[in-house]
Amino acid sequence: MKLIDILDATPFGIGYRLAFLTNFWREPILRQMEKDFGIIRPELTVLMCLSFRDDVHARDICEVTEQPSNTVSRGVASLEKKGYLARTRDTDDTRRQVLRITPEGRVMHDKIMTRFAQAEQKMLGVLSKQEQTDLLCLLDKVARDVENWRS
Amino acid sequence: MKLIDILDATPFGIGYRLAFLTNFWREPILRQMEKDFGIIRPELTVLMCLSFRDDVHARDICEVTEQPSNTVSRGVASLEKKGYLARTRDTDDTRRQVLRITPEGRVMHDKIMTRFAQAEQKMLGVLSKQEQTDLLCLLDKVARDVENWRS
DNA sequence: CCCAGTTAGTTCCACATGGAACAATATATT
DNA sequence: AATATATTGTTCCATGTGGAACTAACTGGG
Numbered sequence: 001m002k003l004i005d006i007l008d009a010t011p012f013g014i015g016y017r018l019a020f021l022t023n024f025w026r027e028p029i030l031r032q033m034e035k036d037f038g039i040i041r042p043e044l045t046v047l048m049c050l051s052f053r054d055d056v057h058a059r060d061i062c063e064v065t066e067q068p069s070n071t072v073s074r075g076v077a078s079l080e081k082k083g084y085l086a087r088t089r090d091t092d093d094t095r096r097q098v099l100r101i102t103p104e105g106r107v108m109h110d111k112i113m114t115r116f117a118q119a120e121q122k123m124l125g126v127l128s129k130q131e132q133t134d135l136l137c138l139l140d141k142v143a144r145d146v147e148n149w150r151s
Numbered sequence: 152m153k154l155i156d157i158l159d160a161t162p163f164g165i166g167y168r169l170a171f172l173t174n175f176w177r178e179p180i181l182r183q184m185e186k187d188f189g190i191i192r193p194e195l196t197v198l199m200c201l202s203f204r205d206d207v208h209a210r211d212i213c214e215v216t217e218q219p220s221n222t223v224s225r226g227v228a229s230l231e232k233k234g235y236l237a238r239t240r241d242t243d244d245t246r247r248q249v250l251r252i253t254p255e256g257r258v259m260h261d262k263i264m265t266r267f268a269q270a271e272q273k274m275l276g277v278l279s280k281q282e283q284t285d286l287l288c289l290l291d292k293v294a295r296d297v298e299n300w301r302s
Numbered sequence: 303c304c305c306a307g308t309t310a311g312t313t314c315c316a317c318a319t320g321g322a323a324c325a326a327t328a329t330a331t332t
Numbered sequence: 333a334a335t336a337t338a339t340t341g342t343t344c345c346a347t348g349t350g351g352a353a354c355t356a357a358c359t360g361g362g
Binding site for chain 1: 153290
């Protein structure tokens with residue numbers, strides 16, 4: 001009995017394969033990331049948001065990622081302690097704090113992103129360039145439509 | 152700022168979209184499943200294995216799903232308490248116990264499977280039948296190749 | 303200006319999870 | 333046959349996580 005056989009028995013072949021691939025692609029890297037760098041999932045989430053756009057508030061990260069505020073709060077606090085982000089009080093609203101990634105934070109972020117990218121390439125090795133393009137296109141179509149189907 | 156924009160900035164477009172779709176498709180159902188039926192993730196894992204094949208041992212489930220034994224142990228214990236599976240001592244090896252899903256367990260399993268299937272159909276609404284077939288084919292190709300790329 | 307209601311971020315608490323130690327049983331070696 | 337080793341499944345413990353309560357600060361209506 002293999003996992004892929006159970007997979008085949010379900011009435012949601014695409015969904016299950018999505019979950020299957022996500023698990024085998026992402027989870028090992030997240031575990032390794034924690035082991036090698038001491039960075040855990042919610043910290044990476046914050047790091048990715050700050051890498052994409054500087055000077056955001058914790059609240060923004062909550063909204064974009066749909067993470068609970070306490071999770072983001074802990075991620076921000078621990079990243080600051082590690083020197084990967086800096087926070088300053090917002091002068092307009094002193095409840096808020098402006099978050100910014102540090103150079104060290106960006107280095108760490110890029111290192112982790114590279115791992116994901118390399119693992120992706122390895123995962124897609126069985127597909128031709130054209131097939132990879134097709135797959136990306138199909139996934140993108142569904143992902144962009146998310147607001148129409150999410151429950 | 153939208154999540155999909157951060158997604159586009161990463162050097163692993165396919166991987167990130169896989170994770171994105173998995174999150175928005177699977178996670179809401181798992182949360183709802185717990186709320187409506189009191190079934191949590193490791194319990195569902197056990198239930199799906201037993202639905203696929205009867206008379207297995209907890210150890211088999213550990214190997215197939217790569218779950219730690221304590222997680223499976225708890226899942227089995229709680230499912231038994233709820234009447235969704237029955238366990239009997241294996242006469243050949245009294246350390247082992249033979250697991251079997253009950254009719255109530257199968258009803259619950261099917262109810263949950265239906266939810267996943269319906270959510271999948273909704274998710275794929277934006278794709279044509281041909282595109283859905285293509286997507287399934289591509290995902291299957293990569294999934295079947297898992298032993299060659301998993302880290 | 304004051305108070306009710308709202309919002310940003312943190313802390314508290316309850317629980318799910320996985321690693322490691324453990325007890326019971328089976329298997330291998332001599 | 334006796335002892336050492338391996339295996340099955342459970343319990344213990346440390347940690348990650350999210351809901352809810354909480355504090356501090358802002359906003360709007362009277």
